[in-house]
Amino acid sequence: MPELCATEGLTDIQRDILAAVRVFVDEQILPVATELEHADEYPAEIVEQMKKLGIFGLTIPEEFGGLGESLLTYALVVEEISRGWMSVSGIINTHFIVAYLLLQHGTEEQKRRYLPRMATGDLRGAFSMSEPELGSDVSAIKTSATPRDGGYRISGQKMWVTNGGSANLVAVLVRTPEGSDKPHRNLTTFLVEKEPGFGEVAQGITIPGKIEKMGYKGVDTTELLFDGHEISADRILGGVPGRGFYQMMDGVEVGRVNVAARAVGVATRAFELGISYAQQRRTFGKKIADHQAILFRLAEMGTKVEAAHQMVVRAARIKDAGNRNDLEAGMAKYLASEYCRDVVEESFRIHGGYGFAKEFEIERLYREAPMLLIGEGTADIQRMIIGRRLLEDYALPG
Ligand SMILES: Cc1cc2nc3c(=O)[nH]c(=O)nc-3n(C[C@H](O)[C@H](O)[C@H](O)COP(=O)(O)OP(=O)(O)OC[C@H]3O[C@@H](n4cnc5c(N)ncnc54)[C@H](O)[C@@H]3O)c2cc1C
Numbered sequence: 001m002p003e004l005c006a007t008e009g010l011t012d013i014q015r016d017i018l019a020a021v022r023v024f025v026d027e028q029i030l031p032v033a034t035e036l037e038h039a040d041e042y043p044a045e046i047v048e049q050m051k052k053l054g055i056f057g058l059t060i061p062e063e064f065g066g067l068g069e070s071l072l073t074y075a076l077v078v079e080e081i082s083r084g085w086m087s088v089s090g091i092i093n094t095h096f097i098v099a100y101l102l103l104q105h106g107t108e109e110q111k112r113r114y115l116p117r118m119a120t121g122d123l124r125g126a127f128s129m130s131e132p133e134l135g136s137d138v139s140a141i142k143t144s145a146t147p148r149d150g151g152y153r154i155s156g157q158k159m160w161v162t163n164g165g166s167a168n169l170v171a172v173l174v175r176t177p178e179g180s181d182k183p184h185r186n187l188t189t190f191l192v193e194k195e196p197g198f199g200e201v202a203q204g205i206t207i208p209g210k211i212e213k214m215g216y217k218g219v220d221t222t223e224l225l226f227d228g229h230e231i232s233a234d235r236i237l238g239g240v241p242g243r244g245f246y247q248m249m250d251g252v253e254v255g256r257v258n259v260a261a262r263a264v265g266v267a268t269r270a271f272e273l274g275i276s277y278a279q280q281r282r283t284f285g286k287k288i289a290d291h292q293a294i295l296f297r298l299a300e301m302g303t304k305v306e307a308a309h310q311m312v313v314r315a316a317r318i319k320d321a322g323n324r325n326d327l328e329a330g331m332a333k334y335l336a337s338e339y340c341r342d343v344v345e346e347s348f349r350i351h352g353g354y355g356f357a358k359e360f361e362i363e364r365l366y367r368e369a370p371m372l373l374i375g376e377g378t379a380d381i382q383r384m385i386i387g388r389r390l391l392e393d394y395a396l397p398g
Contacts, residue, residue: 004302005268005309007076014073017058021080024053029084034364037087040210040217042166046088050121055092057119060099064115071254072316075261079309082265083272086368087218089262094163096258097251098125098171101189105238105247110191114169124196126167128224129248130160136381138245139183143226144175145190151233152176154190154204154226164207164222166196171237172224173248178241189237189244192229198222204229215367253329254319255376260312260332263340263372267308270340270365271301274347281352294350301343308336327389334382337372344369 010018028049036043050056059074060066074096082089099118102111117123134140143156154174161170169191176188194202201207206225213221233239237247275298278289288294315328344365348355355362373379 004306021077025080025084033085034361037217037364043218056121060115060119065119070320072320075257075312075316078258078261079265082262083269086266090219093258094127095125097127097255100254101251107239123169124167125169126161126163127171128158128161129173132159141175152231154229156226158224161224162221164224165198165220168196173244176241184245185242187244188241189247191235216371256329256333257315259376260336263336264309267305267340267343270344270347271305273362274350278350297346301346304339304343308339330382330385341369
């Protein structure tokens with residue numbers, strides 16, 4: 001929809017990338033998305049095409065074989081891809097976060113070891129903080145790494161690892177004995193290598209299988225079980241234990257821009273479907289778009305899509321300029337995911353009974369939108385971040 005979600009001030013390269021991705025989405029994702037989603041089938045061919053388009057290396061610097069593009073370019077690409085099928089954006093999101101973590105916090109050796117293969121998509125990233133008993137409260141992590149023979153042994157249970165089956169490099173946050181007793185100071189990120197697939201995928205690592213989900217199908221989300229996995233100390237992200245919490249929070253901050261961008265993509269598609277259907281369906285002698293109730297719905301949907309897009313762009317540009325963007329990323333994620341749920345709901349209503357039929361795309365979007373209210377920090381957690389930052393900025397003197 002060129003009329004909505006325009007972005008001022010893009011470079012020619014950014015415009016070319018977005019145009020190519022839009023064609024890819026229209027020709028190769030949209031026609032197969034709903035069928036693959038209903039079958040919960042991994043989109044292997046789409047992934048191969050994304051490798052050729054360079055999407056896995058979009059933000060990886062050219063010296064490591066990537067395209068060296070900004071967070072803004074990435075976010076706009078994610079909007080386009082999610083307009084086609086949100087699960088495909090899930091396949092690149094954890095990969096993008098791991099590449100970001102390596103770039104920002106990795107040692108030179110770690111960057112050289114992983115980034116060139118990540119840029120081609122041969123090495124695929126996942127990240128793992130959540131456990132069965134915690135998601136929001138990251139400081140309560142129980143999975144631990146115990147020093148042994150100059151390295152570590154990891155034991156514990158991780159949960160909700162997106163791309164847990166298909167990835168071969170997982171950034172895992174665990175507890176280590178070094179550092180102070182404060183939970184935020186004794187968490188460490190390990191770069192864990194494993195084979196793709198399920199079952200025993202490395203010494204002391206098992207991926208039991210896919211978690212069955214209500215939506216966001218096609219992409220695998222798994223448990224990750226560690227039972228004495230031996231890992232050398234040079235696989236600690238950045239080489240120093242105890243920095244994991246801050247590294248992961250930095251990664252999640254860019255992840256929030258990504259989830260907000262996904263929400264814009266899904267909402268855009270719901271809007272497109274709704275406005276198209278409203279001009280075709282007739283009741284009481286006229287198109288339903290000519291009933292004011294439907295017209296107002298369309299107006300509200302378009303306004304929400306546009307507002308969410310502008311917040312994504314602003315949050316990405318602040319980060320690209322080298323500034324802290326936790327407030328703007330939190331606001332964008334919070335607002336875009338809530339708006340996405342609203343827009344999808346309104347589009348569903350516009351479809352009448354057909355919205356309930358699996359044959360209609362809106363049925364899939366209806367099951368996808370709720371995930372955005374949860375992933376990369378729930379709406380409540382975003383409101384906590386936003387509220388605390390506002391109190392900092394607006395603190396009364398004295
Ligand atoms: C499909 C899917 C994919 C995922 N992928 C990944 C992944 O790749 N890697 C990963 O590490 N995790 C992943 N997650 C986990 C996700 O990040 C967590 O589910 C999320 O952070 C919420 O944690 P929780 O489920 O433990 O809920 P809880 O933290 O138990 O929260 C339960 C409820 O309490 C509320 N709540 C919690 N604390 C507070 C508070 N202080 N104040 C007010 N309300 C509060 C929450 O908002 C929520 O409504 C994924 C989850 C899903 C569903």
